[in-house]
Amino acid sequence: MRFFKFLRKPTVAAQYKGQKLKRLLDQRWTGHLDTVSVVLKSHNTLVEFLNEIATTRKGADIKLEAVGLHKAITEPAFKFLSCVMYKVLGLMDPPNRMLQAEQTDLMTAVQLIRSASSCIESLRSDAEFAKLWAESIKSSDDAVPTAPKRQRQASKSLQDYIVNESVGQRESNIEQECKRLFFNIIDSILGEMSVRFSERNSQYMSALDALDPGTKNFLDAGK
Known part of the structure; x- marks a missing residue:
């Protein structure tokens, strides 16, 4: 960093x-x-x-x-993305700590993973984006949307006309760009969790839990 x-x-x-x-490590x-x-x-x-x-x-x-x-x-995007990552990492921190505990069994791990995925998925909405965006720009003059870097110019062929609608040139402001990044981040996290902890893998973990004499599901053929 x-x-x-x-x-x-x-x-x-x-x-x-x-x-x-703190120094950042990928695995921590x-x-x-x-x-x-x-x-x-x-x-x-x-x-x-x-x-x-x-x-x-x-x-x-x-x-x-x-x-x-x-x-x-x-930059407005910096504080917004910081708020997003703080929210996401804050949701992941409790299950992350519990999964590392010695007393956590496989069945509990499966439930924790599903709960974490559900919490992250609940963030994927316009309402949650609006909350995080409002939080990021609160008491910050820097977060006011800025003007486009390149000034729009009307086509010379339309100089003799009155244009009431868009002529095809659309530029997103900083809020729209941050919204796009927000949904991409959530989708990437959910996709990664789906790959690592797919339904089949969860079923395998549940089955292995039935082989542990210390669990209530020990020798449960239904698992």
Whole structure:
């Protein structure tokens, strides 16, 4: 993560007094949740710190990197996606911890996985998107939709006409783009869980649970 590496630089770390970011590991979801939590809670602090580095530091490399990071985290999409990941990882954290517990049997694991999938699937709605979008732009002037980068120009062939409808050029604003990303994220998570924990795999796990003498389903032929 660029942010983590930047804040770990000796000259930067000596000045940064905010909450520390954790190093991200692909196999440790809890680390991702903790990092997203810090980013959301310390967002204003991070923005101010990067702005200070960009305007007062003498090192060209440090200033250039600070400017790039400042631009990235002040984009409306950054805070929205941070809110989305915090929501998703927050839902996945309890089952993740329970699945690692020694006392969790296979049948309980199947139920946890199904419950987690159901919770994630419940996020896939316009209403949930609206909640997360409102949360991400709350108290943030940066989240106001920006004007398109490329100014629209009417076709010269239509200069002598009054156009009342779209002529085919459509550009999505930042909210529409974030909505598209939101549904893609949810679909990707559900797809990955479906592949890893398909109905057949769940049935196998339930069957293996019947071979465990310590479970109530021991030697249950129906499993």
